[in-house]
Amino acid sequence: MLTIALPKGRLQTPALERFVAAGVVPDEEPGASRKLIIPAGRDARYVILKDQDVPLYVERGAADLGVCGLDQVLESNADLMVPIDFGFGKCRLCLAAPRESSVTAELGRSLRVASKYPRLTAQWFARRGVPVDLITLSGSVELAAVSGLTDAIVDLVESGRTLAENGLAVVGEILEVSARLVVNRAAYRLKVEELLPLLEKLG
């Protein structure tokens, strides 16, 4: 029996399509009910999670494998196998600042930065030797820079429209993101007979 962590939100439909194409068909449409666990035949089941919780569920073995963005994989610092890049869910994790501001790619001074990604943000600034006053928010991160709470923000940028509409511009790129398959370390060894045929079809 394989337990597959499926993220809610924009990754869910393309992720499910890939698994269905690989033969793991859910007994009912996720979202058709409020069920959190959806069987898929006798040998698999889906658990429906927020994408940022996927790495933790898989690392701790509550799910054997799952799908989430590379941003969540790295931000969680979870100890996982990441054998497949699905290629969908593409976006970039960027540093952005108000268009008129003096924040540039050559960061010299201490900055105040808001983000939902404290770990990746701290790491990126540390590598550049720039001290940073990090404020962790849970949503509407753009507002932090617009309202003057911070000098800049670090957030996912897909088309750049949200940034542009709020008078922000990309100052630096931190990470190219796409959806990844994550697999629990022990499951990768202990359930290899079940996993390998599935990985081949997904890859």
Added chain:
Amino acid sequence: MDPAVPLPGTQDLLFDGARRLRRCETALCEVFEKAGYAEVIPPVIESADVFGTEAFRALDRSGRLLALRSDFTAQVARIAATRLSGVSPLRLYYRGSVVRRDRESVLERLQAGCELVGEPGADADAEVLALAAASLQALGLKQARISLGSTGYFEALARAAAVSERLARALHDAVDRKDLPTLRSLCEREVPPGQARDALLMLAQPPRPRAQAAELLARAESLAPGEEARAALRRLAEVLSRTRVAELEVDLGEVRGLGYYTGLVFNLYAPGAPRPVGGGGRYDTLLGRFGDPRPAVGFSLDLDALVPLAC
């Protein structure tokens, strides 16, 4: 910090929990003793030089840096290289807890393990593997897996490809996570084409059960760029031929281990545990740090993970 509660990452063991731990320890000690291993009990605190930076450290009154035990193997290596210098072979075992600095605070783990010092050969590797398998059996664990690889092989490939230390670390991380997309892009961008690159790319392949291992090793040997890499593969094949452990699988991408491993490396997996429940490997240079360069191989078991699974 609330003094009424143990720190996160530590625990009080009471009644049944304590009884179960002692029962497992007793079962393991019996296996170790029967195989000819003798117990050593090193101190819980000593010079920080013995351990890595993961150890929990403090200064004493005269300003010397001390550390709580974070690794039994380093202590056993110190004992073997000093008080037991020149006595070969040595078969030693230990049990107790290690303390490591963790993301948040500290982490205490109960361990038991064995070290075989002074034997350089594949026979010693096979002996230690068989003993690790017997330990899991003694705890009543069924369907465990032992994943066998070689850090020596990875290092030989990295040297043959003449990669920088930074790139070697990135490659190691990608191999360890079976991250084929990253491994491929690192190789394409930064490793010159050739046998070493092809061999590196093979490391993200899935593990093979013992029955298919010979085929995998033969294919890897046909790609191996040089004598050092070929020797590491031949050593793996030799170890396989000398052990009858059924739970073995070969994974050339099994590169995770303690920093001082030099050749064979293995990790133990058991149903019900989301992480390895133990691991081991060969460390032929560690004793040299204490002035008595001798080869050694060993393994340790994570009792916090194993005791709840044992019957």
